[in-house]
Amino acid sequence: MDADKQAVTVIGLGSMGSALATALLDRGHPTTVWNRSPQKAAPLVEQGARLAATPGEAVAASPLVIACVLDYDALYGVLDQDTSALAGKTLVNLTSGAPEQAHEAAGWAREHGADYLDGAIMTTPPGVGGAEVMFLYSGPQAVFQAHRPTLAALGDPVHLGENTGLASLYDAALLGLMWSTMTGWLHGTALVGADGVAATDFTSVALRWLKTVSVFLTTYAPQVDAGRYPGDDATVDVQIAAIGHLLHAAESRGVDNALPELLKTVMEKTKAAGHGLDSYASVIEVLKARKEQGQ
Ligand SMILES: NC(=O)c1ccc[n+]([C@@H]2O[C@H](COP(=O)([O-])OP(=O)(O)OC[C@H]3O[C@@H](n4cnc5c(N)ncnc54)[C@H](OP(=O)(O)O)[C@@H]3O)[C@@H](O)[C@H]2O)c1
Incomplete structure (x- = not known):
């Protein structure tokens, strides 16, 4: 671990959360992790991550907390267990959802004294850490700039604007583009095939x-x-x-x-x-x- 690198907590160690934590560890960030099923942390602990015993302990461990769980119900289910350490932290939520859910989560974070950025990951787990891969963010510019160097460990951080819903909105629009393009390609493939x-x-x-x-x-x-x-x-x-x-x-x-x-x-x-x-x-x-x- 590099002493000059920002400490980061990753909450949620599914396919994506594990890839995020790995990329942070690869770049030398002191990384604390937490997952509902703690056994998923084992490979990360081998790489140098610290496993927190509770979500509250995980939040307390780092100024920057990255959450990547299945959906918003899971997010609140985890973070609401102990909100005492949230004040003064920055929560970067990479859980997929709707723009309205992002706005609600920003309000929730504000109530607990935390800054909030919403994010969307424009790749699958094997792409995480690649310099060309886009990670979309929305929320306060100053919060984004403060954490940009750390977020760059995950991929190219792209700030879309201060409107917190923009990352989810772009995510939906870009996935629509992807599905239309891939289905058009497969239709053409079936035709020539x-x-x-x-x-x-x-x-x-x-x-x-x-x-x-x-x-x-x-x-x-x-x-x-x-x-x-x-x-x-x-x-x-x-x-x-x-x-x-x-x-x-x-x-x-x-x-x-x-x-x-x-x-x-x-x-x-x-x-x-x-x-x-x-x-x-x-x-x-x-x-x-x-x-x-x-x-
Ligand atoms: N995979 C991708 O290519 C990709 C790309 C872009 C965005 N994303 C987004 O990233 C997020 C995570 O996706 P993933 O691929 O990592 O999914 P995943 O492998 O299924 O992992 C889901 C994660 O959510 C946790 N979780 C689910 N329900 C929970 C609950 N009720 N309480 C607490 N934790 C709960 C799981 O914990 P357990 O381990 O205990 O089950 C696990 O950590 C999703 O929002 C997804 O849309 C994924």
């Missing part, structure tokens, strides 16, 4: 295509912000014609078409809203949150 193409062969081409798609996103984001969608690259009408080819190719090979059918429906709604000659970014007009009348 029907004609004997190996997934690995398709994927090397698909990865190059995703780089081009990321250029489209960069072009379309300012259009969304401006609410103007010049169709000078490809129009919604052109995309509706093109998705017909995907539907035909997939249907004639017996590939499930639920995903492209859904996409076509959204494109047609966009056209019906008057955006047939606009860019694909105009789909946002169908998707975005509606303001209640009078607001």
